[in-house]
Amino acid sequence: MSTPLVEMKDICISFGGVHAVDHVSVDLQPGEVVGLLGHNGAGKSTLIKILSGAYRADSGEIRINGDKVEIHNPRDARALNIETIYQTLALADNLDAASNLFLGRELVTPFGLVDDDAMEAECRKIMGKLNPNFAKFNEPVSALSGGQRQSVAIARAVYFDAKILIMDEPTAALGPHETQMVSELIQQLKAQGIGIFLISHDIHDVLELCDRASVMKNGKLVGTVDVKDVTDDDLLSMIILGKRPEGVNVQG
Amino acid sequence: MSQSDASDLAPGKKRSLIHTLELDLRLLGMIGAFVVLCIGFDIATGGRFLTPRNIFNLTIQTVSVAIMATGMVFVIVTRHIDLSVGALLATCSAVMAMTQTQFLPNVLGLGFEHWLTPWVTIAVGLAVGTLIGAFNGYLIGYLTIPAFIVTLGGLLIWRNVGWYLTSGKTIGPLDQTFMKFGGINGTLGATGSWIVGLLAVAGAIYGLYASRNNKKRHGFTVKPLWAEGVLAGIISAAILGFVAVLNAYEVPTRKLKRIFEAQGEVMPEGYTQSYGIPISVLLLIAIAIAMTILARRTRLGRYIFATGGNPDAAELSGINTRLLTVKIFALVGALCAISAVVASARLGNHSNDIGTLDELRVIAAAVIGGTALAGGVGTIHGAILGALIMQSLQSGMAMVGVDAPLQNIVVGAVLVLAVLIDIIYRKRTGEA
Numbered sequence: 001m002s003t004p005l006v007e008m009k010d011i012c013i014s015f016g017g018v019h020a021v022d023h024v025s026v027d028l029q030p031g032e033v034v035g036l037l038g039h040n041g042a043g044k045s046t047l048i049k050i051l052s053g054a055y056r057a058d059s060g061e062i063r064i065n066g067d068k069v070e071i072h073n074p075r076d077a078r079a080l081n082i083e084t085i086y087q088t089l090a091l092a093d094n095l096d097a098a099s100n101l102f103l104g105r106e107l108v109t110p111f112g113l114v115d116d117d118a119m120e121a122e123c124r125k126i127m128g129k130l131n132p133n134f135a136k137f138n139e140p141v142s143a144l145s146g147g148q149r150q151s152v153a154i155a156r157a158v159y160f161d162a163k164i165l166i167m168d169e170p171t172a173a174l175g176p177h178e179t180q181m182v183s184e185l186i187q188q189l190k191a192q193g194i195g196i197f198l199i200s201h202d203i204h205d206v207l208e209l210c211d212r213a214s215v216m217k218n219g220k221l222v223g224t225v226d227v228k229d230v231t232d233d234d235l236l237s238m239i240i241l242g243k244r245p246e247g248v249n250v251q252g
Numbered sequence: 253m254s255q256s257d258a259s260d261l262a263p264g265k266k267r268s269l270i271h272t273l274e275l276d277l278r279l280l281g282m283i284g285a286f287v288v289l290c291i292g293f294d295i296a297t298g299g300r301f302l303t304p305r306n307i308f309n310l311t312i313q314t315v316s317v318a319i320m321a322t323g324m325v326f327v328i329v330t331r332h333i334d335l336s337v338g339a340l341l342a343t344c345s346a347v348m349a350m351t352q353t354q355f356l357p358n359v360l361g362l363g364f365e366h367w368l369t370p371w372v373t374i375a376v377g378l379a380v381g382t383l384i385g386a387f388n389g390y391l392i393g394y395l396t397i398p399a400f401i402v403t404l405g406g407l408l409i410w411r412n413v414g415w416y417l418t419s420g421k422t423i424g425p426l427d428q429t430f431m432k433f434g435g436i437n438g439t440l441g442a443t444g445s446w447i448v449g450l451l452a453v454a455g456a457i458y459g460l461y462a463s464r465n466n467k468k469r470h471g472f473t474v475k476p477l478w479a480e481g482v483l484a485g486i487i488s489a490a491i492l493g494f495v496a497v498l499n500a501y502e503v504p505t506r507k508l509k510r511i512f513e514a515q516g517e518v519m520p521e522g523y524t525q526s527y528g529i530p531i532s533v534l535l536l537i538a539i540a541i542a543m544t545i546l547a548r549r550t551r552l553g554r555y556i557f558a559t560g561g562n563p564d565a566a567e568l569s570g571i572n573t574r575l576l577t578v579k580i581f582a583l584v585g586a587l588c589a590i591s592a593v594v595a596s597a598r599l600g601n602h603s604n605d606i607g608t609l610d611e612l613r614v615i616a617a618a619v620i621g622g623t624a625l626a627g628g629v630g631t632i633h634g635a636i637l638g639a640l641i642m643q644s645l646q647s648g649m650a651m652v653g654v655d656a657p658l659q660n661i662v663v664g665a666v667l668v669l670a671v672l673i674d675i676i677y678r679k680r681t682g683e684a
Contacts, residue, residue, distance in 0.1 A: 086568060090569070095554075103565070113549040
């Protein structure tokens, strides 16, 4: 196997004595989609927030392309080309699509002033690819529908040459048509060699979109399996009972 | 773009005219209310309200509160509050009064009316205001004490630090050059005012032109040329009209005679001299422009509004929201110092009660000007207009002869009503 794009080794974090993530190791290859499954509170979002810089692990190490890295905050993560689409979408509702797309990385004029027109032009370009029906460029994102907001959040992750993409429940708020759009997008990004962590509740999503699935329960890793080797019942019993399927190669 | 925005399809001719000009409806509403207010007072006072003299006085009375209100917009936009601005103004004023009347002339031996005095004094005041503001911001941003508590404490602390420093004494007279920042003691005169007015018109037209060109360069749809022309016309007329009104206020003949006599000359028959634009008003305009650019065209401003709209999103986008809080409160501190210059220069001395209740006027100005306490929404020009409306209400009622308690009752009611109207407006237009 080649050097993994991301390795998270032996990660621990606790909040007030609760071990939210307890000695968990996961990895991700370029062009691979790894699903993170588990109940609410299983620790999957917490684990991934350590990678995206929102939390700092108590112990454990993160390697990107084999190099050990320190991620102290979201800026560090972005500098490593790690982009995150949060479940809550993390959009500033009072700003328009372009301002959200470039938030924290604004395009500026030679005088150092924010160049709104240039940002809007770039925003129109990328939205033209992602969601050609999108037209509300001059309105605050609070005026957008769930799907439109989702496409802004995705555009933000995709625009800045993400190598590693974290998607936290990307289809939770979407209708069937928009969910289909996200699936197609994941296939495209995969083909470009981007590694994706996909956090999901939906086993069928994971079976359809992912190459491997890591299942967590009560802060611990139950195991990582190849989705081709397992049935949805196998995954369900991993999630609910924490039981590894028999006769299947389980990592971790 | 081939697709049309849904809002472009809104019917109605009146709406579409406003739309073509891309005017801010809420701003228009506020200006409308202000105009009605002024005309109402003018009728009630038998034409004494809208005289050049009263308009001149209104503008210089508004400056101090308006300067602080521009900073309060940023504070409220980021979901904080600052109750200490009036107290901070008092401390800055006390420090500056002592600097220019005692420390520089006596301790450093510069004597009175040294050319350095006003500038060193202002620098000291700015440093004190900025430091105290930054300290408040540190307590709020890094130690996570609620802004309400930090600045409520600050209200007591800094009001009384000012008292303690001066032993409660009134300090004056202040430096002559320093007092030029106060209003009637420092104006540009007729010619200077016209020059400034024409420069402002040229600047505004260039701004419109540059923005249109930039939009065209990116292939966006732009307003029709006639709409730009109408807009440029309205702006030019407003600027030059304002200058004309201030120039129409002439220095009283008796005062002019005294000035000539002081120089050992005799005033020529029929000689007149206009006050023109006060330096303090020019200062406010400069601050308003700087703050508007800061709000709309800089990263700092963008982060302030993003943090107000969704603090978590801002944090996750890599914005250092704690440092941002320090910067905002430091900025407000600096603005308090500038307001302290204007307020003490206008009075000609530092008095112990300077800036009392200004925190409430400043917050009210920002809120009447459309700044939402829920965060994320607010404009600099709105806050200034809010300050002007408050001051007009107060002066107007005093001129009409409304009793003092009733004046405050009306101002309080207007504040609540303004917020109610804003809430209804936002519900109607579907904004957050």
